[in-house]
Amino acid sequence: MKAFRYFLLTLMTLPFVACDTNDDGFYNEVYVDIPNLVTVQSMPITSGQHLYVSATFSRFLVEPGHSSPLDIYETTGGAPGFSFTYILGKRQGPEWQPVRVSPNMLDVQDGSLEANPFFLIAHSEYRAETEMYRYNIGIQLETPGEYRLHFNADADPKRQAELRSESVGNNLKLNISSTVEQLDVNGFYSFTVN
Amino acid sequence: MKRIFLLLLLVSQLSVAQEQSAMLGRPNEFRIDALSLIAQGKWNLTYERFFNGDISAGVTGSYANSDKITEDYEAGFRNNQPKYEIVPFVRYNMSKSQTNFYFVEIFVAANGGSAREITRVETGANAHYEIAESDYFDVAIGGSRGYKIYFKEKYGVEFLVGFGPNLIDKDKSPDVISRVGLNFGYRF
Numbered sequence: 001m002k003a004f005r006y007f008l009l010t011l012m013t014l015p016f017v018a019c020d021t022n023d024d025g026f027y028n029e030v031y032v033d034i035p036n037l038v039t040v041q042s043m044p045i046t047s048g049q050h051l052y053v054s055a056t057f058s059r060f061l062v063e064p065g066h067s068s069p070l071d072i073y074e075t076t077g078g079a080p081g082f083s084f085t086y087i088l089g090k091r092q093g094p095e096w097q098p099v100r101v102s103p104n105m106l107d108v109q110d111g112s113l114e115a116n117p118f119f120l121i122a123h124s125e126y127r128a129e130t131e132m133y134r135y136n137i138g139i140q141l142e143t144p145g146e147y148r149l150h151f152n153a154d155a156d157p158k159r160q161a162e163l164r165s166e167s168v169g170n171n172l173k174l175n176i177s178s179t180v181e182q183l184d185v186n187g188f189y190s191f192t193v194n
Numbered sequence: 195m196k197r198i199f200l201l202l203l204l205v206s207q208l209s210v211a212q213e214q215s216a217m218l219g220r221p222n223e224f225r226i227d228a229l230s231l232i233a234q235g236k237w238n239l240t241y242e243r244f245f246n247g248d249i250s251a252g253v254t255g256s257y258a259n260s261d262k263i264t265e266d267y268e269a270g271f272r273n274n275q276p277k278y279e280i281v282p283f284v285r286y287n288m289s290k291s292q293t294n295f296y297f298v299e300i301f302v303a304a305n306g307g308s309a310r311e312i313t314r315v316e317t318g319a320n321a322h323y324e325i326a327e328s329d330y331f332d333v334a335i336g337g338s339r340g341y342k343i344y345f346k347e348k349y350g351v352e353f354l355v356g357f358g359p360n361l362i363d364k365d366k367s368p369d370v371i372s373r374v375g376l377n378f379g380y381r382f
Contacts, residue, residue, distance in 0.1 A: 026270055026271065027270040027271070027272065027273040027310060027311075027312070028269065028270025028325075029270070030312055030323045060320055063321075066314070066321065068316055068319060068320055068321040069319070069320050069321070070314075070320070070321055070322065070323075071317075071320045071321065071322045072322075074320075074322040075322040075323045075324070170268050170269050170270065172312065172323055172324070172325065174323070
């Protein structure tokens with residue numbers, strides 16, 4: 001009976017030991033920091049005008065700490081795009097509410113945008129002829145008021161957009177943390193529409 | 195009453211002695227692990243030699259060819275793909291019986307396979323990241339516990355649970371080598 005108890009104890013211990021391993025994880029992910037890939041148009045806006053966000057960059061990027069440019073297209077096995085999310089909010093009394101974005105509010109110069117009720121997914125799309133990823137879309141702001149935009153205000157550091165390659169199959173997924181100059185220390189770009 | 199008790203004790207001792215004698219007349223055993231084969235696509239063949247008393251020793255050879263592990267490895271859900279293990283072991287029988295007993299063992303697992311890591315590669319003026327594959331070899335030392343039962347004193351069924359950490363190339367090899375199996379053997 002004593003031996004059986006030891007045996008059971010061993011059996012119960014095994015799953016915990018098996019979980020204590022770094023063999024499982026996500027090993028197709030690459031993480032780099034490259035600043036200033038995303039910009040927010042920073043100029044006064046009146047109601048009816050558009051707020052533009054752009055993410056247009058070459059496939060060859062200067063990676064801090066390295067002398068040779070990083071070829072992000074080759075790294076990702078020819079990823080057709082990079083995506084990132086952002087949230088546009090409007091002050092409603094004491095609270096901030098997400099702005100509901102519909103297709104007729106968009107001025108699409110480059111790339112594409114998916115509008116969800118609470119956030120926006122931007123796609124910077126690859127153009128082979130220029131070897132650039134391109135995104136530049138404006139959102140029409142129809143009513144006056146206080147607005148703010150943020151990319152990743154819950155993360156630390158806050159002033160960054162997180163771009164992720166849309167890699168196909170088992171190719172490497174490239175995650176780029178990119179500082180956005182226009183954001184304040186809390187990660188927001190705040191502005192007023194008159 | 196006392197005489198009956200002594201008689202029963204004597205019969206019991208004779209029975210155990212007879213059983214032990216029969217088992218020691220078959221000191222060799224081969225077995226295969228059905229659980230590893232079904233659950234992990236791992237072929238496991240074990241030879242064990244039984245010595246007088248409660249000690250035995252043996253070696254297990256295994257080769258893994260699991261589609262699931264290969265898929266996970268290529269998709270990047272794991273950074274290594276174990277392929278083979280050579281596992282010498284020494285066991286101690288914790289019970290009095292030779293046909294139905296618990297045991298403990300110490301094992302050494304020499305194991306190897308493929309590993310992957312992401313490296314930055316300079317190609318002329320530019321650079322890119324890519325997956326570099328290499329082989330690994332490691333050695334784990336561990337312990338196991340198990341239960342074994344024989345039928346007709348030659349057909350054995352054994353359940354085994356154990357583990358041991360790899361010691362040499364931890365960046366590439368699995369952190370822990372587990373030794374879990376349901377073995378079916380023949381003793382001769």
